[in-house]
Amino acid sequence: MIRSRPLTDRFTTRLDRRALLGGMASLPALALATPAFAQQGRAAVAEWSDSFDAGSRSRSTRNPYPVLGPHTVQGLEMAIGQYQQIVARGGWQPVPDRERLRIGARRPAVIALRDRLIASGDLDASTGRSDIFDSFVDTAVKRFQTRHGISPDGQVRDATFAALNVPAEMRLRQLETNLVRVRAYSGFLGNRFIVMNIPAAQLEAVENGTVVSRHVTVVGKIDRQSPVISTRVQDINFNPYWTVPASIIRKDLIPKMQAEPDYLAKNRIRVFNGQGQEVAPESINWNTMEAMNYRFRQDPFEGNSMGNVRINIPNQHAVYMHDTPSKGLFGEDQRFHSSGCARVQNVRELIAWILQGTQWSRSEIDRIFRTTDRVDAKPLQPVPVYWVYITAWANPDGLVQFREDIYQRDGIGPQAATGMGQPVALR
Structure with a gap:
């Protein structure tokens, strides 16, 4: 064998x-991927027909091993032995x-x-x-x-x-560093769990130790990093409102309004004061930080920054997983564009899996996506979620994977692969 x-x-x-x-x-x-899908004007295109949302199930059947688990520990141990031989031969x-x-x-x-x-x-x-x-x-x-x-x-x-x-020496150190990380998750993670690997910008839905679907994600920029967390899916918000975080108000929204005064109106973002009363955008001095005193909320619609769904995962960093109208970003190799949250490719497949056994069938999810109705749903049991930082992993069949140390956490010198992603505003 x-x-x-x-x-x-x-x-x-x-x-x-x-x-x-x-x-x-x-x-x-x-x-x-086609560049046209990156345009907001195409946000209403049905997700099932998007090339970015095709084939996640077939990919998982080809490689059933999750990035976390005993198979990965075994694969990394064998890969380290292989790379030790490569280094001994001169790399x-x-x-x-x-x-x-x-x-x-x-x-x-x-x-x-x-x-x-x-x-x-x-x-x-x-x-x-x-x-x-x-x-x-x-x-x-x-x-x-x-x-x-x-x-x-x-x-x-x-x-x-x-x-x-x-160099081969750096790849060997990368494997050794990540073996320690993977071993930290070698205990029981749950019969059904989600793992998102930040450097790979990829999410896996895992059931009974096997990947049932994989999803491309968009994660945090270099200066707005996605955190390593362990949490659970609390609930699903269909057609959610989006409350703009303070960091985005300061770094993105204020400059946008200075350059484009009708930006809020075009993106259906409302302004509220501390008493919950709506305020006219033109009453704010956008050449100062006055806007930081207000709350900004985007209405549900096809261009909402969270798309049609938000997956709530309670954590101290206030990050979550969600849909996006900007599906063209899924076609990039370097998918580090968010302010810390994770945008999920083919999110319908993921939430259908999360909500298995409830009234939320795939057809019902499809139906609610065609509306702007605000509806919440809960899984039968909370689903564990792990956001991890793994830059090298291996399968027991010998396939070794490497990703760029995008946040420079490996401690082994220069970044190890492709160039950094470029930031984009607000989405």
Whole structure:
């Protein structure tokens, strides 16, 4: 059986071209993203038809292992042994990044690329050291990109060069650091639980130790970080009001109103004073911090910053999970745009799973999404939720994943992969 073999043998077994191409079928549907969906004008497009919301269930069946659990501990322990061997052999050499590499290219740098992919087990050594970027290299690059959270287009550009050229020693330390983190969650987490991995910007719904669905998320910016928390789903708010946090009033809303005086009206945001009375926006001096004395609340509608649903998870940081009208953000590799909360791709599938056994069937959820009715729902039992910071993990079948240390918490030097996400205002 494959599981009885050493990790290095399993890498070789799994790296023939058929296996690699088969693995590509499990990739996120991010490559289907189209820029037009990023526009607010398209916010009313039905979520089920969005390419960003396709295929989360099929992905989970391809890889049933959650990022938290005994399988991850086992996988990390084996991966550490593998990377210790790589480091002992001298690691790998940098791949020259002077020009983009893609299928069909013939460059001396392709030889270095082949050596690098062979060293990490993404390319079988039997494919040779040719200077031609052939289909074997293309498939290996896509596998590498997938393991590092980069859209698998097979083209070696800045983000892929950066990930390729992180030294093996740093990757080993990253694995060791994250083994400690994962072991901290090695106890019983619940028969049904949610885990959101912040550096991966990905959420998993886990039942009886198996992932039943995966969801791309958008999480906190570098300067507004999503916290590590352990909590539970308290309730679900359909078509919620959104009360603008003080930090967003100060950093985003006031500058928006200075530049665009009708911004509140266009986005259906009302202003209330301390007595709960509505105040006209033009009565506020937007060139000062006077707005900080008021409460700002956005009405339910298709452009509401929380979309059609909010998932309440009580915690001291006042963060939560929610839908979004800006689904185009799910198509990005670097999904660090929020003020700490988590926006969830294909959120209907997630809340249908949370509300299993209640009156809230999938069709009923669909129906309420087509309205602006304010309705609340509770799960039969509170569902545990874990927001974690895991930048490296591995499956017991030998697949090792790395993500950028986006908040620089690994303590191992420069960030380890793609560039930082760019902030966006208010959404």
